[in-house]
Amino acid sequence: MIRLRGISKVYSIKDAESGGMRDFHALRDVSLDIEDGSIYGIIGRSGAGKSTLIRCVNMLERPTSGQVFVNDMEMTSLSGAELRTARRKIGMIFQSFNLLVNRTVYGNIAFPLELEGWGKSDMRDRVREIASLVEIDGKLDQYPAQLSGGQKQRVGIARALANRPDVLLSDEATSALDPQTTKSVLRLIRDINEKLGLTVVLITHEMNVIKEICHSMAVLESGQVVEEGSVLNVFTRPEKSATKEMLSHVIHSPLPESFADLQFSKAPFQGADLTLQLSFFGTLATRPIISDLARKFNVDINILVAHIDHIRSTPFGTLVIQLSGEEKEAALEYMLDMKLKVEVIGYVARSVELAS
Amino acid sequence: MSQDLLNLLLEGSRDTAYMVAMSSLIAFAIGLPLGVVLSVTSPGGILRNKPVNAVLSLAVNIGRSAPFVILMIAIIPFTRWVVGTSIGINAAVVPLSVAAIPFVGRVVETSLREIDQGIIEAAESMGATPFEIIRKVLLPEGLPGIIGGLTLTVINLVGYSAMAGTLGAGGLGDIAVRYGYQRFMPKVMLATVVILVIMVQLCQIAGDKLASITRHDRKDLSD
Known part of the structure; x- marks a missing residue:
């Protein structure tokens, strides 16, 4: 269970007009409950704060106020070694994949295991196992530059899953991929969710991603959750104009x-x-x-x-x-x-x- | 050209190679950590620290803005304190190293800055310590750039060492001045220049090769 309680994030930014500093509220009092084993989608336009929000789950961004709990562990209270240990149980994948370019596919997947101090032979077995799960086992000796976008994201997913996390955070993981590849990566995320039972939190600006794999969703606008619930409910009974507008591309067929x-x-x-x-x-x-x-x-x-x-x-x-x-x-x-x-x-x- | 002169050139080349090699090693040993510290303490770095960064940055800029000839003379007391003399190839290694350290520092810092922030963020999300990020992410990912910068440093040191030669350090620069210039032996002058060009060329070729071996971010280069 992931619980966000009253999360706010305020940045001090330079004001274009006055030249002085002013506060920018990236997140305002966001509270969410994310069930174990579910796929939870957070949708919003760019600048809505979704990227900040997902980074607050593993403290890549520290909220200005509020609390984050992952499996009853209060992330907001952790720092240093404790935080690093907690992060190892939270995998993350990224829009730009963020693979190490000077490491092979094998080296990339092994990276989190090295950090955890795995032995060589255990590591080799685990890398092979997880690579075959994401169907990238034929590419272990190649470098990321030699892979397609979809393959790179599969490596990213394998790396995120290598040390058996409970949670997978997906930061626009399919936004850099073409529709066909997006579908296959989403299918993979759904399979993993079902097979391994891990909780997936994803952010996206595409309703199609939500529609394809999410159980529950939240709509984020100007740093606030404006609508939340099961995907079916939000899709069939959207209340806020922001939701309706985003849905209009996938659901409501316009009149001839x-x-x-x-x-x-x-x-x-x-x-x-x-x-x-x-x-x-x-x-x-x-x-x-x-x-x-x-x-x-x-x-x-x-x-x-x-x-x-x-x-x-x-x-x-x-x-x-x-x-x-x-x-x-x-x-x-x-x-x-x-x-x-x-x-x-x-x-x-x-x-x-x-x-x- | 007489056997004596050939021996002289050979000795000079050896002295130059020694000065360049020693000062390069010292400059790498100190400049590499300096560059890493400059990079990680910069705004947006993994251990951002304004005072440390500002002080080091200022020191590096001072070191880099002093012309080598002036630096060499200015630190003579320091050189004497380190090696006991201000003349000879060992004495020359001191100012050569001092001149190259800030350069290496900046070169390393620049290479590390070019690494995608997202890769560092990914390592943080996996629970890497700052030290692990330096060792397993920053240095390996920045390696091709660092090697390119170090090649440049070595080549600069070849030039500096010739300059040091004219001020009593020995080596090819010394031979060029004493024989080529003061005794009007243009052949010796030409020979020193040719040897220096070959040295620089070899360094460049070796550096480029090493950089390309360690570089994997391009599709067309397999392995």
């Missing part, structure tokens, strides 16, 4: 272009179609809702946008439909009863729509 200029009315009127956006997840996503509606009510259904996606392995769908016919309000009631997440976009005149 021809709809952008239309005037939607909130009140029904004669000859109008009702436009709705439905979001559903889990078992609901697999139910035949549209044919259900068509059979039960006297309505015509026109599907404008349809999109089914997965959050980890849970199906998640977005649908924009237009209902016409006498029973469209009754159909809306029915959907609300089914606990579908329905957002009424509005009524629009059929003729207007056709004209456009």
Whole structure:
């Protein structure tokens, strides 16, 4: 269990206008609970403070105030040798990999073991074992410069896992990789999480990363946690505009272009179609809702946008439909009863729509 | 050219090589730790320490700004105190070392500064002590740069040693002045120059080779 309690970080920075020093609040009163064995994602735009936040977990940055607990060990109270011992149980991977360029893959993975004073033969066995786990065992004699980005990050992961940490911190680990490689590295992190049961804390600016592997998430904005919870909950019921905006790229399909200029009315009127956006997840996503509606009510259904996606392995769908016919309000009631997440976009005149 | 002159040149080359080798060793031995301390105590270093850094930096700058000829004369009392005399090749090693130490210090500091901060942060995240970071990260990662800088130091010392030669140290510089210049023997002058050029060239080739062996940050160089 990782617990952050009221973490704040204040930097003294030079003010561009006055030339004097002023305080910059990188983090403001951040409190988070991260379950053992979970993959926890912290998302935010650049400058939101996520990099500072993840560095506060292993004290690469010392919070100005607040407490950090990792497995009931208060990190904020440690220093010197105690802190270094605690850090050995917290692996970390980085956006720019940060491998030693003058050491081979073997030497890089062995590095943390050398620090712990492992014997030569134990070290060799452990390096081989962890290298095969991350599928880099064929490259042990090569230098980082000879590897691709994805391979470098695999070495980074192997190095971080070498002395069996309880926690893996990932600082934008896939941000320098192409989409294909990102997927394979994320899959590796997920496998490791499942196989070894270690807790993963990752920061990212990409919702896709969260969607792919995280159980829980927090949205960071201007140094504050503005939204937090299970990924499914945050994705399906985002409350803050920052969250919605970041989600818009992965989840909410925008209306077709021809709809952008239309005037939607909130009140029904004669000859109008009702436009709705439905979001559903889990078992609901697999139910035949549209044919259900068509059979039960006297309505015509026109599907404008349809999109089914997965959050980890849970199906998640977005649908924009237009209902016409006498029973469209009754159909809306029915959907609300089914606990579908329905957002009424509005009524629009059929003729207007056709004209456009 | 007579056998005597050949012997003279041979002896001079040996003296020059001795002065350069001894002063290089001393300068590396003191300059390397100096450079490491300058680097780790700098702002952003792993053991940042403003007073230490400021004092050392000032000392290095003073040492580097004094022209070698002046430095050599100015520290004669110190040289006498160390080796008992101010004349001869052993005496020349003292000012040569003193001149090269600050240079080596800066060269090492610069090489270490070029190491990616992220690599140092990664080592810190793995629980490395500052000493382990110096020994296992900074020095190995900065090695190619350090070797390049040390090559430069040795070459500079070849030049300085010739200068020292004219002030009673012996070696090729001494021969060039006494025979080539004062006795009007241009052939001897030419010979000393050629030998010095060859020495410098050899140092450069050896240094480059050593640096490339230790450098692994480029794709095209396998091993």
